[in-house]
Amino acid sequence: MRRVLLIAHRVPVSGAFTLNDLAGGGGRMDEIARCVSTFFSLSNALRQDVELTILFVAQPPPKARRIEVVGNRLRYLNPDERSTAALLKNALVRSIPLDRDVESSPGIRVGPVDPGPSIRAFAQHAGTFWLSEDGHPYRGSPLLDGGFSAILSDPTDPTPDEVEELKSLGIPKLSLGPRSMRSSQCLDVLNHESDLRELERPRDPVR
Numbered sequence: 644m645r646r647v648l649l650i651a652h653r654v655p656v657s658g659a660f661t662l663n664d665l666a667g668g669g670g671r672m673d674e675i676a677r678c679v680s681t682f683f684s685l686s687n688a689l690r691q692d693v694e695l696t697i698l699f700v701a702q703p704p705p706k707a708r709r710i711e712v713v714g715n716r717l718r719y720l721n722p723d724e725r726s727t728a729a730l731l732k733n734a735l736v737r738s739i740p741l742d743r744d745v746e747s748s749p750g751i752r753v754g755p756v757d758p759g760p761s762i763r764a765f766a767q768h769a770g771t772f773w774l775s776e777d778g779h780p781y782r783g784s785p786l787l788d789g790g791f792s793a794i795l796s797d798p799t800d801p802t803p804d805e806v807e808e809l810k811s812l813g814i815p816k817l818s819l820g821p822r823s824m825r826s827s828q829c830l831d832v833l834n835h836e837s838d839l840r841e842l843e844r845p846r847d848p849v850r
């Protein structure tokens with residue numbers, strides 16, 4: 644399984660933004676939508692073995708929200724960023740009056756979250772790493788063998804509190820290279836590396 648936790652710092656948690664201003668009033672929802680699109684879509688299919696959790700932390704609990712996108716249940720994901728942003732916005736809007744999780748559309752669950760415990764719960768996945776430009780090189784790292792479990796940030800770097808949380812959990816840092824890339828580009832690199840490693844994995848001999 645390929646799992647990612649994405650921390651979205653500025654998206655209005657209530658979904659109160661217009662699809663015409665995703666990068667401004669949407670708090671960089673353009674990049675969050677691009678992450679969903681990039682992580683799940685192939686040229687003519689959707690990846691099944693991937694899960695993405697997005698923490699929307701622009702407001703503290705009880706307003707903070709979590710959206711979980713699950714590849715093998717996901718429907719209605721179109722190639723364009725605007726309609727992906729609309730799916731996520733719809734999830735946030737539906738969730739606001741609720742104090743429980745709900746599936747807002749197939750493969751998209753939304754609910755209230757306390758970000759700290761949520762990061763800790765995600766880090767329980769074996770081999771979880773934190774993507775950071777100053778981490779250990781990803782090439783050759785066993786943390787990408789047979790799937791991965793990665794934490795990364797949106798265009799805003801992790802806050803000092805989040806960094807402290809990640810450090811206290813002892814999560815290793817992995818770098819995808821010396822250049823600071825977009826979050827969505829990082830997801831492309833992870834999927835590509837994982838695809839190559841799957842291809843190289845020894846298979847059972849044909850009998």
Ligand SMILES: C[S@@+](CC[C@H](N)C(=O)[O-])C[C@H]1O[C@@H](n2cnc3c(N)ncnc32)[C@H](O)[C@@H]1O
Pocket residue numbers: 774775776777794795796797798799800801817818819820821822823824825826829
């Ligand atoms: C757009 S970057 C954050 C801002 C960036 N640090 C800057 O100075 O513009 C978004 C996130 O992608 C991840 N990231 C970007 N480039 C990376 C790299 N070369 N290696 C590992 N992670 C990277 C990190 O998690 C980072 O917080």
